[in-house]
Amino acid sequence: MNYVNFITPPYPHFICAGDALYRPGDFHRRRSNIGVFDMIFMEYGELFLTDGNKAYHLKENDVLLIRPDQEHFGHRQITVKSKFKWLHFRSVGKMYFSDAVYSMPPERRSMYSFEDRKNQLVLPLYNKLSALEGSEFSSYFSKLISFNVDRYRQREDQGQTLLSPLECQELFLRLITILQIYQPQLNSSQLLATNIMEYLAQNYHRQITLDNIAQYFNFHPAHIIRCLKKEFGITPNKALNGLRIENAKKMLVTSDLGINKISFCMGFSTPTYFNRVFKEYTGQTPKEYRLSQLQSSDRS
Numbered sequence: 001m002n003y004v005n006f007i008t009p010p011y012p013h014f015i016c017a018g019d020a021l022y023r024p025g026d027f028h029r030r031r032s033n034i035g036v037f038d039m040i041f042m043e044y045g046e047l048f049l050t051d052g053n054k055a056y057h058l059k060e061n062d063v064l065l066i067r068p069d070q071e072h073f074g075h076r077q078i079t080v081k082s083k084f085k086w087l088h089f090r091s092v093g094k095m096y097f098s099d100a101v102y103s104m105p106p107e108r109r110s111m112y113s114f115e116d117r118k119n120q121l122v123l124p125l126y127n128k129l130s131a132l133e134g135s136e137f138s139s140y141f142s143k144l145i146s147f148n149v150d151r152y153r154q155r156e157d158q159g160q161t162l163l164s165p166l167e168c169q170e171l172f173l174r175l176i177t178i179l180q181i182y183q184p185q186l187n188s189s190q191l192l193a194t195n196i197m198e199y200l201a202q203n204y205h206r207q208i209t210l211d212n213i214a215q216y217f218n219f220h221p222a223h224i225i226r227c228l229k230k231e232f233g234i235t236p237n238k239a240l241n242g243l244r245i246e247n248a249k250k251m252l253v254t255s256d257l258g259i260n261k262i263s264f265c266m267g268f269s270t271p272t273y274f275n276r277v278f279k280e281y282t283g284q285t286p287k288e289y290r291l292s293q294l295q296s297s298d299r300s
Contacts, residue, residue: 002054003101003181004037004065006121007094012037014172017087018147022047024081026151028074036088038066039175041141045082050075056126058084061134063127063179067097085141089172097125101181122181129178137178140171192217193231196224197239204243205267210236244268245281252290259286 006012015036028049040047040058047058052070056062066072068090101122129137148157161168196213213236214221228236244266251262263274263286278286 001099002125003098004067004123004125005096005098005102006091006123008119008121009116010091010093011121011173012089012091012093012176014144014168015088015090016146017085017141017144018149019043019083019085019145020149021151022078022082022084023151024079025077026074026082027077028072030071030073032071033069035068036090037068038072039087039089040064040066041085041087041137043083043085043138045080045084046078047082047084048074048076048078051125061129061131061137063129063137065123065125067125085138085145087141087144087172087175121176123176123179124181127179133178137175140174144168144171189227190231192219192224193227196228196236197232200236200240200243204240204247205265207267207269208240240267241277242281245278248274248278248286249282249289252286253293259290262286 022045028047040049040063042058042060042062044060047056049056049058049064049066049072051064051066051072055075056064058064103120143163144161146159146161148155148159150156163171196217199213199216200208210221210224214224217224225235228234228239232239234242248262248266251257251265252259255262257265259274260271263271266274268274268277275285278284278289282289284292
């Protein structure tokens with residue numbers, strides 16, 4: 001199975017749609033690198049299509065997404081009267097193709113962060129809809145159509161949809177909602193633990209206590225500890241010190257700041273406490289670590 005993975009927002013957007021009626025003996029035309037996705041939905045009959053190096057025999061309620069970066073063509077004549085709907089759409093965001101469904105790691109971000117949260121929209125390149133799904137899909141699709149190709153009458157007609165661009169996009173999103181591979185969302189415990197880790201990553205350099213965290217997220221301290229241990233196997237204090245030590249290691253190597261200054265930059269209350277925690281995590285004092293890294297750099 002092959003998939004296209006969109007990192008959203010932005011979401012893919014609708015361009016135009018039409019339908020086509022083919023006679024027995026007709027081929028689908030050959031096109032290369034058209035720069036947009038082509039969605040094919042079979043109403044009835046059949047269609048023989050090759051996209052890149054993969055050949056498909058499409059039948060009723062089949063949906064095929066044709067890649068924008070490959071050649072596609074009809075590799076065989078159809079044998080029966082056939083009708084299909086087509087739709088062009090584009091994505092200006094990040095995307096990649098895969099042969100399996102890979103879940104995107106959840107973003108560790110506080111609920112009070114107002115930046116876009118990245119999500120993953122996974123669509124199969126080929127899908128066989130049930131009769132019920134096909135009926136719903138066809139209903140939405142029909143409202144978007146403004147082009148018509150009729151091989152029997154040898155005519156191509158171009159009309160204009162009565163819908164606004166926003167209404168077209170809404171219907172298009174309903175189509176891809178039917179097709180999408182649903183990714184389970186984080187449960188409340190996972191989400192809280194993820195948000196706590198993001199909060200610590202953004203604020204490790206401050207004087208943070210368990211009560212601060214509990215007050216920020218409006219949960220009892222015991223619940224904060226329980227969620228973090230369940231999802232990450234670590235206490236808030238251990239997570240905080242781990243972040244501080246990792247960032248201290250970078251600063252020891254990349255700056256000329258004194259160790260006492262670095263300890264305060266990392267949010268430690270005293271240099272003595274910084275030294276003790278640093279040695280617990282690395283087996284070396286900050287001074288020993290800096291010296292060993294400098295010597296290693298000189299040898300290389």
